[in-house]
Amino acid sequence: MPRTIVINPPGRLPLPSRRELWEAREVLWRFGVRDLKLRYRQTALGVGWVVLQPLLSAGIFSIVFGGIASLPSDGVPYFVFSFAGMLCWTLFSGIINRASPSLVSNQALVSKVFFPRVLVPLSSVISVAVDVAVAGVLMAGMLAVTGIWPGWPLLALPFWLLLVVLLASGVGLAASALMVTYRDIQYIVPFALQTLLYASPLAYSLSAVGDDIRWLFDLNPLTWLLEGFRWSLLGLAQPAPWQIAAAVVTSVGVFIGGMLVFSKMERGFADVI
Amino acid sequence: MTSPTSTAPAIQVRGLSKHYQISHDDDRPSTAGEALLRRLRNPFRRTTHERFTALDGLDFDIPQGAAVGILGRNGAGKSTLLKLLTRVAAPSEGQIRLRGRVGSLLEVGTGFHPELTGRENVYLNGTLLGMRRGEIQRRFDEIVDFSGVEKFLDTPVKRYSSGMYVRLAFAVAAHLDTEILAIDEVLAVGDAEFQAKCIDRMRRSAQDGRTVLYVSHQVQTVTALCSTALYLENGRLVMQGDVDEAIELYRTSRDRAVLAPTDIERRAGTGELRITSATVSSPLYRTTEDKTIELVVGSNPSFIGKYFVSCHVNDRNGTTILQCDSRVSGLWLDAGLDQKIVLTIRSPWLKPGEYTVDLFVCSSGVLDAFEGAARFEIHPVLPYEHAVSDEGLASGLVLADFGYERR
Numbered sequence: 001m002p003r004t005i006v007i008n009p010p011g012r013l014p015l016p017s018r019r020e021l022w023e024a025r026e027v028l029w030r031f032g033v034r035d036l037k038l039r040y041r042q043t044a045l046g047v048g049w050v051v052l053q054p055l056l057s058a059g060i061f062s063i064v065f066g067g068i069a070s071l072p073s074d075g076v077p078y079f080v081f082s083f084a085g086m087l088c089w090t091l092f093s094g095i096i097n098r099a100s101p102s103l104v105s106n107q108a109l110v111s112k113v114f115f116p117r118v119l120v121p122l123s124s125v126i127s128v129a130v131d132v133a134v135a136g137v138l139m140a141g142m143l144a145v146t147g148i149w150p151g152w153p154l155l156a157l158p159f160w161l162l163l164v165v166l167l168a169s170g171v172g173l174a175a176s177a178l179m180v181t182y183r184d185i186q187y188i189v190p191f192a193l194q195t196l197l198y199a200s201p202l203a204y205s206l207s208a209v210g211d212d213i214r215w216l217f218d219l220n221p222l223t224w225l226l227e228g229f230r231w232s233l234l235g236l237a238q239p240a241p242w243q244i245a246a247a248v249v250t251s252v253g254v255f256i257g258g259m260l261v262f263s264k265m266e267r268g269f270a271d272v273i
Numbered sequence: 274m275t276s277p278t279s280t281a282p283a284i285q286v287r288g289l290s291k292h293y294q295i296s297h298d299d300d301r302p303s304t305a306g307e308a309l310l311r312r313l314r315n316p317f318r319r320t321t322h323e324r325f326t327a328l329d330g331l332d333f334d335i336p337q338g339a340a341v342g343i344l345g346r347n348g349a350g351k352s353t354l355l356k357l358l359t360r361v362a363a364p365s366e367g368q369i370r371l372r373g374r375v376g377s378l379l380e381v382g383t384g385f386h387p388e389l390t391g392r393e394n395v396y397l398n399g400t401l402l403g404m405r406r407g408e409i410q411r412r413f414d415e416i417v418d419f420s421g422v423e424k425f426l427d428t429p430v431k432r433y434s435s436g437m438y439v440r441l442a443f444a445v446a447a448h449l450d451t452e453i454l455a456i457d458e459v460l461a462v463g464d465a466e467f468q469a470k471c472i473d474r475m476r477r478s479a480q481d482g483r484t485v486l487y488v489s490h491q492v493q494t495v496t497a498l499c500s501t502a503l504y505l506e507n508g509r510l511v512m513q514g515d516v517d518e519a520i521e522l523y524r525t526s527r528d529r530a531v532l533a534p535t536d537i538e539r540r541a542g543t544g545e546l547r548i549t550s551a552t553v554s555s556p557l558y559r560t561t562e563d564k565t566i567e568l569v570v571g572s573n574p575s576f577i578g579k580y581f582v583s584c585h586v587n588d589r590n591g592t593t594i595l596q597c598d599s600r601v602s603g604l605w606l607d608a609g610l611d612q613k614i615v616l617t618i619r620s621p622w623l624k625p626g627e628y629t630v631d632l633f634v635c636s637s638g639v640l641d642a643f644e645g646a647a648r649f650e651i652h653p654v655l656p657y658e659h660a661v662s663d664e665g666l667a668s669g670l671v672l673a674d675f676g677y678e679r680r
Contacts, residue, residue, distance in 0.1 A: 003372075003373070004370055004371065004372050005370070005371040005372075005373075005374075005375075006368065006369070006370050006371075007357070007360060007363075007364060007368065007369040007370075007371070008364070008368055009363060009364050009365055009366055009367070010363045026400045026405065026406055027400050027401060030396065030397050030400045030401070034386060034389065034393075034397055037389065037393070038386065038388050038389070041388055042388075108384075109384050109401065111361065112361060112377075112384075113359075113361065113377060113384060113401050113402065114359055114360035114361050114375075114377070115401060115403075184306065267363045
């Protein structure tokens with residue numbers, strides 16, 4: 001016997017039902033796969049870009065910051081040091097970059113077919129995860145070559161990855177929903193990400209930051225997460241307990257916040273787009 | 274099956290309404306900065322919106338296995354109703370109870386990505402429409418077979434002809450196993466053979482106990498497919514029942530709209546300019562006679578720029594037979610003055626029957642859409658030398674001025 005679906009006017013904060021999300025899990029998967037397939041179609045290097053992009057960025061960082069500016073890298077080869085940061089950054093910025101325009105670029109779908117709309121921005125996690133996995137393999141190779149072994153903190157890596165995914169998805173969800181009404185977001189997002197790239201201890205170590213502006217870095221959630229990544233990957237200093245606690249609270253908080261913003265705006269999507 | 278569950282309605286709608294907020298273009302903040310600024314200036318004032326009611330308190334039940342046509346003129350709320358039933362848009366008031374999943378085919382090829390191959394798109398689209406991976410795999414061959422594009426399965430669909438595209442998209446949706454299937458105006462595309470195939474397919478769906486909802490302007494396909502119909506007018510349900518009755522209502526609605534020239538402000542368009550009067554020179558013409566339509570457009574000194582007018586002539590089934598756009602004849606009008614415009618239609622020859630006239634005033638967008646502005650009839654005397662039985666004239670929308678000779 002088919003089950004009965006009851007449709008009512010949305011309440012003030014209509015959260016998607018878990019049952020619906022679960023039933024639509026294949027949509028999430030298909031979207032992710034579609035993005036992956038499309039991304040490197042009609043490119044000469046194809047999947048090679050997945051490998052090249054993080055290598056090139058880390059290379060530039062080590063030349064500019066390690067070579068020219070001679071910033072410290074806490075005793076780790078500069079390239080490896082910045083690559084570990086790159087891993088965290090690729091995940092963070094990749095999700096936000098892909099999630100935020102996703103609703104607008106899929107507007108034909110959103111206004112014609114029903115499925116839980118959160119899946120559109122969330123599916124970007126899948127395609128970015130592949131990039132990060134490839135970069136992770138490179139990272140493992142580098143650790144093997146340089147003989148760096150972080151030891152048991154490596155076990156905490158999935159935890160950091162999860163926090164970054166939550167933080168970035170929260171931002172991405174809110175940005176994608178807001179972009180439906182305010183196209184300004186498409187200009188704000190790249191600018192904000194670029195600012196954050198330089199404002200976070202990604203290409204340089206926190207030890208190179210002067211004491212007078214250190215508090216600014218302590219306020220940046222990415223600092224906590226980057227420190228966590230380097231602790232787990234390179235065996236550098238463990239982040240302070242308050243940083244770990246703050247990272248959990250912030251990531252979960254931002255994710256829930258993003259979900260709420262999305263849900264609040266969702267009911268109007270089909271009417272606005 | 275005599276169990277009470279099988280007789281429960283597939284769709285139950287109670288007190289269903291949908292309102293849209295329309296804010297006028299000039300005072301809607303379109304950028305975040307503007308919205309923020311306004312909020313700062315008037316922190317307590319809520320933006321005033323005009324409320325537009327697209328659907329107004331609908332109540333109806335649709336039994337399982339029914340094929341129901343939804344009829345109504347443009348703007349009657351048909352598509353909105355379908356959007357609510359398929360959950361694309363949320364209702365403002367009321368409740369819908371659906372027994373089973375709803376598969377929708379709101380526009381062919383929605384969810385098709387041009388860069389992906391036919392095969393990939395079948396999977397993507399099927400998933401979006403609510404099919405499980407296993408379901409798609411099981412029916413894949415059937416889908417491909419129905420669409421007839423097997424040779425091009427591994428070609429990106431951007432290289433498909435529009436016909437192939439439509440066929441593949443329809444094939445996916447037609448093989449949905451949902452208990453309820455909603456279809457909006459898709460059969461307008463594709464060749465006649467494929468259309469017949471689609472109708473047949475949908476009719477069989479209904480026979481299998483699935484509920485089919487069908488919105489179309491093509492009266493013929495509604496008659497071919499549906500057993501009952503809903504007729505909507507201005508967002509209200511006017512009748513539910515027999516298809517022929519609903520079609521008659523739909524056909525006469527144009528006439529009724531002419532007889533009761535609905536208040537100007539209810540008409541679609543921005544309203545910056547309005548047609549204040551429209552008259553045809555005669556209620557009855559001979560086929561070959563010139564038809565003259567005179568219209569007056571009011572002035573609006575604050576309207577910047579020139580505008581043009583367009584006239585549609587529709588037959589009894591609501592098919593637009595002629596479109597006479599004033600841009601084609603180089604006519605652009607000044608909004609500063611009242612304008613009296615006379616349109617003369619010299620050819621083609623119209624078939625005997627009733628016609629309605631829709632008039633439009635446009636510049637960059639539609640300023641006024643006056644549907645059912647006027648009507649006229651064509652006298653049943655044919656312009657040809659020899660008489661012929663009906664089937665000698667039935668095909669074709671207009672009559673041609675032609676001749677045969679032997680060489």
